[in-house]
Amino acid sequence: MRKTFTGPLFGCIVCIMGILLYSCKKQDEFLDTKPNQALKTPATLADLRGLLQNESVFNSQPDPGLGEIASDDFMIQDAIFPTLSSTDRNAFTWAQVVFDAATIQNSDWNSPYQIVYYANVVLDALPAIVPAANEKQAYDQVKASALFYRAWAFYGLLQTFAMPYDKRTAADQPGIILRLNSDLNTHPPRSSIAACYARVISDLKTALPALPLSPALKTSPSQAAVNALLARISLGMADYSSALNYADACLVQFDTLTDYNTLTKPTTTTLSSTYLSEDIYHSNMVGHVVYSVRRDSYISPDLYQSYDINDLRRSKFFAILDGLPQFPRFVGSYDIKGQKYDGLATDEIYLIKAECQARTGDANGAMSSLNTLLRMRWKTGTFVPYTAVSADDALLQVLRERQKELLLRGLRWTDLRRLNLESRFAITLKKTVNGGSFVLPPNDPKYAFPLPDIEVKLGGATQNPR
Template identity: 70%
Template sequence: MRKIITGPLLGCIVCMMGIFSNSCKKQDKFLDAKPNQALNVPATLADLQRLLQNEDVFNSQPDPGLGQIASDDFLVQDEVLPDLSSAERNSYLWSKEIFDASVTQSVDWNLPYQMVYYANVVLDALPGIKLTDNEKSSYQQVKATALFYRAWAFYGLVQTFAMPYDKDNAANQPGIPLRLTSDLNARPGRASIVDCYARILSDLKAAQPALPERASTPVKPSQIAVDALLARIYLAMGDYPDALTYANACLARFSTLTDYNTLNSPGTTNIDKGFLSEDIYHSCLIGYSVYNIRRDMYIDPVFYNSYDPNDLRKSKFFTILDKLPQYPRFVGSYDYMGQKYDGLAADEIYLIKAECLARAGDSTGAMEMLNTLLKYRWKTGTFTPYSASGADEALLLVLKERKKELLLRGLGWADLRRLNKEPRFAVTLRRTVAGVTYTLPPNDPRYAFPIPDIEIKLGGLTQNAR
């Protein structure tokens, strides 16, 4: 069972695999008190390794999900909205206020910072660990693993609680608090967006050399996962040359794609197989209840019908329920338990490379990457390779297929944020509920979610403009 922080980050010590005990304090007294002195302190490298092997914390639904709900990937029947939590309902309707006054915390904030806390406990403890001669290489790998997890959490937070990266303004816009110590009395303010991305990138690049090239299982980081994550981050920053560099580096060592002809239908995974062969790093979005509304969360039928009948994603990603009218429901998660996968997989990296090549004017290379991916998605012998008359047409084709391939993978919100910076791709999102139309214009301040009020109060943070 995954562990959720039950109080504000500044006022809790999370339960750590039995090594730490829960020691939540009353909010108004915590900053005047020291953490429980009876807590066991990790004393060996093995202790620290165990902390980093907690899949409940690092892989099973720890990633912010409000952006996914606010994206245009799915729709919800009107009559279901009142049954959702306030955070889900308000995110779906792009409300100015997301959290009701009675809600003092957010799992989108707490769970990533829980990851950060675990990572910082390891990083703070490492200098005091006495090593045997055989543990020196393991020491570096433990440090690298903690840096990877911290960077992963920071990136999810900055994509949720800060405005999109803009190279001209990033130095002057508030990002997130960069908690670089496990001392819960430390209260860092909000770093600038440019400093947030600089920290994320530097942590990843520092981690990469000490990680294994390939992990023994996708729930662990690797050098290949670092390349894939750097490609994703640079794409979100609009730095397409660097995104291409790391996409190339990733695909040079890992280019496996899963042939959808070999998969059971519906769905893209199966409990007997566990991880897909193209899975590089496995992680999932926070499991909001909206994803479990089988008959009332659905995919726009127009979008569903944009898939060719021979495109296996139409049957692997969706199922049609018996409710009338019949709405498609998404079942294509890369997580075999059906959680909303937002990890790193080879298909995303092919699409990053294809987009970057198109933006660089190489339409032939872009189509080669796109076609390499799509031939594994269509019924055997039915795929006709795409062609483009030029770079602009290639880019449009790639972005169209990116949306179809990466639906409900936690990437739609980041794509809206970055593409809205380009007038030719900027969109105003619209939803009509009970006869009322709600809109989200490009580059609106609501592309940064509000920080929970308790964190504003305890951390002395500035709130996002809404």
């Protein structure tokens, strides 16, 4: 029998209302208030389409960033560390307590659930709308878009507030709260990890056929985006056959790669003043200062030195500021404003394909996929194709390039979580801050962040162990 885990979504409700919770006595007042007057009366297909075109809700810093902070993608200068928020300091050092008990607005939890709410408003309103014959395609696309956005938000929450997917335990471990309607008075329990992944995958498969093949707008869903997200999810579940199929399906629909030789960096924080041609679906992580201030966070010098001198990522991704080569700064965001991009792009899909090929014994195929990507990253005329002596050798090369290519894209935390389940790839993370040493062993319970305190104290949600 599938297990469920009790606990209402109180913190999400607080966020959705857009009102700070100063006292638990305000609860009933908040439950009677909608977050936006426009959400009270969505009566037409145009109304619903308008709700889904709100980029500030769906694309601009809505995705959890705590995992990026906790990963090994970057380090923090000792002098700046005490000036960070308590949440950022605690996440970076894997502290027992992450959130200040007085904090009631947690963007890593609230912003994804705001996406869920908007999507559910649309999905709940659609049955009351009878589309005209010439509106049927638009009707189906609105529904599919809402399902995509909700699945996107659920998946981001799963990477942050639940342990990694392991088919041996997924049915017995708590996942997240699956809110499947817009009624804020309902309090669904935490579902199992298995049930959560099943819901996300089901919603994406339902959405797939009604969406355009390739992205009309980088901020809108498409069939290519659905297949890319399913490839990402399947890889995290160690379902390599499915991940390969979805990656191939995505590349049939959209296989554009950006030639880094054509990029002229417009600023010191971003790769381009326009969306990159390889961007499939554009979204950004919550704007934590710890990884947003480029002069304060830096990349491991060893990682920096691993980029070949002819590898354009070395110059496009990094800057040596103030004459301090020991502190290489990441300045290679895919976002035109320099926010931390965690969307879907073709480079990731080639890496997924290459990893799955290596894991299924196809070393030559893996190297071909990897080389297709890397030749677009090297100075023209300098790239020498990679080769592998075995499938295992190919896999190791792909994983190394994955970390280098997808740096500060919000994916390293998921990679650490999934690779820790394989003893040959499991690593112990270590950080030193102001003389203090911090350690995160493989598969530690701290690979799932605690739910915000308000969820436990006022909502009754089951807390994650730490």
